Amino acid sequence: xxxxxxxxxxxxxxxxxxxxxxxxxxxxxxxxxxxxxxxxxxxxxxxxxxxxxxxxxxxxxxxxxxxxxxxxxxxxxxxxxxxxxxxxxxxxxxxxxxxxxxxxxxxxxxxxxxxxxxxxxxxxxxxxxxxxxxxxxxxxxxxxxxxxxxxxxxxxxxxxxxxxxxxxxxxxxxxxxxxxxxxxxxxxxxxxxxxxxxxxxxxxxxxxxxxxxxxxxxxxxxxxxxxxxxxxxxxxxxxxxxxxxxxxxxxxxxxxx
Ligand SMILES: [Zn+2]
Numbered sequence: 001x002x003x004x005x006x007x008x009x010x011x012x013x014x015x016x017x018x019x020x021x022x023x024x025x026x027x028x029x030x031x032x033x034x035x036x037x038x039x040x041x042x043x044x045x046x047x048x049x050x051x052x053x054x055x056x057x058x059x060x061x062x063x064x065x066x067x068x069x070x071x072x073x074x075x076x077x078x079x080x081x082x083x084x085x086x087x088x089x090x091x092x093x094x095x096x097x098x099x100x101x102x103x104x105x106x107x108x109x110x111x112x113x114x115x116x117x118x119x120x121x122x123x124x125x126x127x128x129x130x131x132x133x134x135x136x137x138x139x140x141x142x143x144x145x146x147x148x149x150x151x152x153x154x155x156x157x158x159x160x161x162x163x164x165x166x167x168x169x170x171x172x173x174x175x176x177x178x179x180x181x182x183x184x185x186x187x188x189x190x191x192x193x194x195x196x197x198x199x200x201x202x203x204x205x206x207x208x209x210x211x212x213x214x215x216x217x218x219x220x221x222x223x224x225x226x227x228x229x230x231x232x233x234x235x236x237x238x239x240x241x242x243x244x245x246x247x248x249x250x251x252x253x254x255x256x257x
Contacts, residue, residue: 001166001257002254002256003023003025003254003257004254005219005249005252006022006039006043007020007037008221009064009228010064010222012064016228017223017251018038019067020065020222021068024164024166028052029129029130030052030054032053032056034056034064035067035068035072036065036068037067040068042251044075050083051081051082053085054085054129055086055128056072056086056088057088058090059159059162059173059175059176060159060160061158062176065175066093083114084114084115085115085116086118088126089118089120090119090120090156090160092154097117121135131166134163135160136160136162136163136182136185138159139177140178141155141159159176160175161174162175163186169192169193170193171192172186172194172215173195174195174196175197176199176200176222177197178200179205181205181209187212189213190216192257194210194217195219196218196219196221197220197222198220198221198222198223198235199222206238210242217255219246221249232248
């Protein structure tokens with residue numbers, strides 16, 4: 001399985017980092033994890049065939065994770081995509097997205113490939129192509145949902161971390177969290193790859209998270225602006241004696257697991 005970081009910044013892009021987006025490849029098929037801006041552009045520039053992209057997981061409804069979906073679908077239309085595209089997204093975003101896609105003329109029948117926008121199941125498995133997955137609700141949007149409760153009762157603060165299985169590997173994708181300790185329930189079994197954000201917790205907390213189970217590989221991305229230029233230097237003290245392999249991703253970082 002191959003992991004490619006298309007974007008590694010957090011809320012806004014920086015001089016060298018696009019917003020958060022990750023591309024997973026298994027047996028020539030692709031799955032996207034989140035989509036900040038830009039998303040179509042790095043796919044086009046890598047000659048990724050749209051018919052090989054089976055779907056996308058949107059961890060929560062912040063624009064740096066879901067904002068590019070309409071343009072991605074518009075790109076697929078122009079590229080004459082024929083194969084199905086499945087999107088798992090928070091249930092609070094499904095109907096608003098469908099309405100918005102109709103408003104920007106990016107819905108059936110203009111979308112002429114099978115498009116499924118499905119609510120993330122809080123219990124039970126899901127699958128896109130060869131990737132099986134389940135989801136863990138985290139606390140990233142708890143404060144935002146409380147602030148918007150009166151004016152926007154439809155905002156339920158749904159934010160998820162994702163557990164993926166592919167090619168016999170167990171992979172955890174944090175999405176955005178309130179603290180990396182939100183991930184603790186997923187650390188009950190060995191982890192082959194942890195893809196973790198680095199914007200919403202103290203790096204030292206990470207050592208607490210991985211005290212009992214250390215991921216085979218940990219790849220950080222979605223960097224807080226303070227870590228933008230040289231995360232490997234700024235976080236050296238924390239990870240100097242960390243026994244697992246640690247990757248401080250940049251846009252274009254790609255590796256096999
Ligand atoms: Zn984010």
